[in-house]
Amino acid sequence: MIELINISKRFGSTTAVDSISLKVESGEFCCLVGTSGCGKSTTLRMINRLIEHSDGEIHIDQQPIRSFKEEALRRRIGYAIQSTGLFPHWTVARNIGLVPRLLKWPKSKVDARVEELMTLLGLSMDEFAGKYPDQLSGGQAQRVGVARALAADPDILLMDEPFGALDPITRESLQLELRDLQARLGKTIVFVTHDMDEALALADRLVVMHEGRIMQQGHPLSVLREPANDFVASLLGGEDRGLKEAALLPVSERMMPLGTGGVARERIDQGASLREALSVMLWRRVERLAVVDDDDIPIGELSFRRLVGARIHD
Amino acid sequence: MTDHWAGRWRVPVIWGLLLLAGCLLMGQLEALFRWVEPDSRDVIFSRVDFLVLLGRHLLVVSVAAVLATLIGVGGAIAVTRPGGRDFLPLVAQVASLGQTFPPVAVLALAVPVLGFGTLPIVVALLLYGLLPIVRNTLAGIEGIDPSVREAARGMGMTSGQILRQVELPLAAPVILAGIRTSVTINIATAALGATVGSSNLGDPIISGIVNGNTAYIVQGAVLIALLALTVDSVFARLAPARRA
Structure with missing residues (x-):
């Protein structure tokens, strides 16, 4: 110390x-x-x-x-x-x-x-x-x-x-x-x-x-x-x-369980930062990403609203 | 390894052998010198054996070089320590002043105080040889990347350890170059000693000038030149080998 x-x-x-x-x-x-x-x-x-x-x-x-x-x-x-x-x-x-x-x-x-x-x-x-x-x-x-x-x-x-x-x-x-x-x-x-x-x-x-x-x-x-x-x-x-x-927060922080609406086409690794996720959304022109684990298996999803931290549950 | 050694030292050995041959076999060249100096009775300087003159020459230069190195390197180290920094400009200037004095003037001033003989020439060579050593030691130590010294301190080295393990090894090539310049200049300058009663390879030259005997002058000059070349080539090889 x-x-x-x-x-x-x-x-x-x-x-x-x-x-x-x-x-x-x-x-x-x-x-x-x-x-x-x-x-x-x-x-x-x-x-x-x-x-x-x-x-x-x-x-x-x-x-x-x-x-x-x-x-x-x-x-x-x-x-x-x-x-x-x-x-x-x-x-x-x-x-x-x-x-x-x-x-x-x-x-x-x-x-x-x-x-x-x-x-x-x-x-x-x-x-x-x-x-x-x-x-x-x-x-x-x-x-x-x-x-x-x-x-x-x-x-x-x-x-x-x-x-x-x-x-x-x-x-x-x-x-x-x-x-x-x-x-x-x-x-x-x-x-x-x-x-x-x-x-x-x-x-x-x-x-x-x-x-x-x-x-x-x-x-x-x-x-x-x-x-x-x-x-x-x-x-x-x-x-x-x-x-x-956003660069300091991992995707897993804002990830939601997989919904029923099917898996999004664009993917992001669960270890990536929210900043990277945002960049992918901007680049691919999408509002929803599938979050995948190390073996590329979808484990959740991230929406633009979740990413920016809008208070969905209020 | 032995091949490497032989290759490295070939040049100095050749110059050294030429020098020895010159000292021992000068008499064999009588016909040549007779042609240079047809009017004189003696054309080979023979008052003292050339080898003895060579020995004395080397001794005077070595004593002056050792003293100049000790004083020069020691002084330069002292003024680059925190305690001695205030004296750095003074020492640098005094060392420069030493070389602006012509050795002849130093001899003229030294003889009345120290008498005739070897002492005044040693003093003259010492003063004259100090500048390159002081200047190069200062440049070598001051030229070390400050971050190296900073890291050395930060790692917990004592100032003595920094001097011995970092500063001196890094400055060594530059310091060695200074000693080399100093010694090479002084091998030539030492010939002046013959004018104040210090016998060395300057004897044939002075004697030749006094008696109008060109052959003597040539003999002294050639031997001094060979000695300078030998010593200089030794120094050239003392510099740390550039690593692969």
Whole structure:
């Protein structure tokens, strides 16, 4: 658990972060979002003391972070950044094994861990272990960066726009993998991004920052539905918020049992989002979709009225 | 593996053998030098054996190079640490100043203080050789991608570990190039030592100038050139092999 209590950071006469309080529960995925210069990266970097906070207290598992030695603190917190920061003179395997080696794990344990992580992140040992960072694509390098951050099995992972420099397709697949990884490993993640779709897709807790202050925090859906002010509303997409909300809700949420009127011709997977369902309706010019399971068997149907959430039962 | 080694070191070995042959077999070329310098009685410099001169030359250059490397790399590291950053512009300027002083002027100033002999030439070479090393070490360390340093800190490396495992290895090729420039320049400059009583391969040249003996000058110059080529080609191969 990470707890920030009235944290401020001043650089000279400017205040980058102004008395913010934030609690991230264990196993929670917390996204910090905001415009450039809103203090989100500064906040992240104060947690592992790459930047020292000016006022307030930061606790990790109830202990103030200043009670740890800086290096010891950082070795128990994973850290991944947009530019990866992989060491260009080290192979992929050596880069990943960095923190375990700093913690003086025996060599056999380090090697086993490196192999485990490479498998976890879909990097084949044979192909990548001996490669150097400049021989990797952006997506591969970022996988290595994430593997390195996870190497010593930290409870906490700090990520500063890790997917910001990737193409949309690679970014989306890494987002899905990260989400999946977090569900399996139960890490506490603090993730900085200015990409609102990314934040909405990943976060359990969304923290909207502006000019060094927290404007609003909460579950992405509740922030979307009840923005605290105009700034939050516009940052979340203004009139696009309906689509963003639909992207967070699965089809199964609004699905009805199969009716008697026969199965609709156009189909949608039950795992798809309402946004995708809406897109299919717009594209196919239909108002009714058959919802199918993984084996393409119809299990329900979705009408346009249900999709937009019209209160049919009233 | 041995083939690889032999291929890698072939050029320096060839230059080195030519240099040795030059030192040992200069006497065999008497007829050639007689043709160059028909009026002189002696056409082969023989006051001191060439091998001894070579040894002394190497010693002076090595001592100056080791000192210049220690001071230059050490100084450049010191001013790139958080505590020494304020001195960075000063050190960069002093190092540049060192090279604007002609070595002859340094010798002229050093002799009254340090006396004749080897010490003034070592001081002159040290000052003269410092700039390329300081400049390249600064460039090498400052040139490292800031995100690499950021990640190193974020992973929990201590500043000593970052210096040894990240900064120095990444800057090494640039630093090595600086040492190479410094040493190669100083092999030629060291010949000036002969004017202040430090005997080395500059002896035949100075003696040749004083006595109007072109053959001596050629002998000294050729040996110094061969030494410079040998050492330079060794440095060229010390640079880390580009990985496959």
